[in-house]
Amino acid sequence: MLRVAVPNKGALSEAATQMLKESGYLQRRDSRELVIADAENDVEFFYLRPRDIAVYVGKGTLDVGITGRDLLQDSEAPAQEVMGLDFARSTFHFAGPKGKFTSIEQLNGKRIATSYSKLVRRYLQENNIDAAVTRLDGAIESSIRLGVADAIADVVETGNTMRAAGLEPFGEALMKSEALLIKRAGVEDRSGLDKLARRLRGVLIARQYVLMDYDIDQALLPRATAITPGLEAPTISPLERDGWVAVRSMVPRTAVNKIMDELYEIGARAILVSPIQAARL
Numbered sequence: 267m268l269r270v271a272v273p274n275k276g277a278l279s280e281a282a283t284q285m286l287k288e289s290g291y292l293q294r295r296d297s298r299e300l301v302i303a304d305a306e307n308d309v310e311f312f313y314l315r316p317r318d319i320a321v322y323v324g325k326g327t328l329d330v331g332i333t334g335r336d337l338l339q340d341s342e343a344p345a346q347e348v349m350g351l352d353f354a355r356s357t358f359h360f361a362g363p364k365g366k367f368t369s370i371e372q373l374n375g376k377r378i379a380t381s382y383s384k385l386v387r388r389y390l391q392e393n394n395i396d397a398a399v400t401r402l403d404g405a406i407e408s409s410i411r412l413g414v415a416d417a418i419a420d421v422v423e424t425g426n427t428m429r430a431a432g433l434e435p436f437g438e439a440l441m442k443s444e445a446l447l448i449k450r451a452g453v454e455d456r457s458g459l460d461k462l463a464r465r466l467r468g469v470l471i472a473r474q475y476v477l478m479d480y481d482i483d484q485a486l487l488p489r490a491t492a493i494t495p496g497l498e499a500p501t502i503s504p505l506e507r508d509g510w511v512a513v514r515s516m517v518p519r520t521a522v523n524k525i526m527d528e529l530y531e532i533g534a535r536a537i538l539v540s541p542i543q544a545a546r547l
């Protein structure tokens with residue numbers, strides 16, 4: 267049985283469970299359940315603290331897990347990325363009171379609070395900055411006002427939490443994070459991992475792409491297929507109308523209207539868009 271670690275709380279939890287459900291796996295119904303076996307798919311899910319997941323996977327106690335790239339890097343566990351899961355996207359930034367810091371060199375001799383102390387210490391070392399790092403569990407934004415730090419390093423999504431605390435980020439982002447599927451580093455893939463990864467990839471495709479159908483004069487096909495190259499190649503079918511063909515192609519959901527406009531302008535007609543229910547590529 268493939269043993270999979272799933273975040274039990276926090277920003278990753280709901281989206282991870284939802285993605286596994288869409289991949290056809292049994293998920294817990296009660297947030298107090300700590301483990302659930304999906305016998306039909308030969309997978310067992312363990313619900314754990316997001317921070318601990320890379321540790322279990324790195325030790326080989328569990329085969330794979332879902333966690334954030336920032337948490338993985340902060341854990342320093344021997345685990346590696348299998349694939350990005352396109353949720354819980356965030357950046358990781360230093361921040362200080364508005365107007366106080368403009369560059370990371372100014373952190374020399376200062377106190378920095380963060381929940382990601384190993385990641386931050388590594389970054390400071392690489393940049394030859396000597397600062398005192400204090401690890402706090404959460405609500406890091408309050409640490410400056412409360413007098414335990416001069417600056418913080420924390421997760422930023424919208425930036426609302428920082429702004430509300432009167433802080434602003436400075437310097438480049440220490441990293442970009444998203445939810446990941448991870449496995450133990452340097453070992454052969456456990457049987458069943460390829461199927462899990464393929465199913466998750468199918469969900470990503472169904473979320474990120476739509477199917478686009480249109481009719482076009484055959485002479486314009488090269489121009490049309492340059493606009494909709496598809497993932498591999500578009501499907502071309504004959505039409506009864508002389509010299510015209512029907513084209514079907516996958517296109518990124520975010521570009522749908524722009525692509526429809528471009529196709530219409532070169533002469534495509536009957537342009538239809540439909541969602542992808544599920545995919546296995």
Ligand SMILES: Nc1ncnc2c1ncn2[C@@H]1O[C@H](COP(=O)(O)OP(=O)(O)OP(=O)(O)O)[C@@H](O)[C@H]1O
Nearest residue numbers: 275276277278316334336354355356404421423443
């Ligand atoms: N507001 C957010 N938007 C996007 N991703 C986020 C956000 N907050 C945290 N994350 C991501 O979620 C992961 C942190 O998981 P964690 O469970 O610690 O979240 P949390 O919401 O801080 O939980 P808790 O505060 O209960 O510990 C990291 O990968 C982080 O980048």
Ligand SMILES: O=P(O)(O)OC[C@H]1O[C@H](OP(=O)(O)OP(=O)(O)O)[C@H](O)[C@@H]1O
Nearest residue numbers: 404405406421422423424425426427428
């Ligand atoms: O840029 P934003 O959209 O405001 O999101 C970022 C905030 O979200 C997370 O906090 P969370 O709610 O998890 O609280 P915590 O600090 O107690 O973990 C993170 O630690 C930031 O504080």
Ligand SMILES: [Mg+2]
Nearest residue numbers: 276277404405
């Ligand atoms: Mg948090």
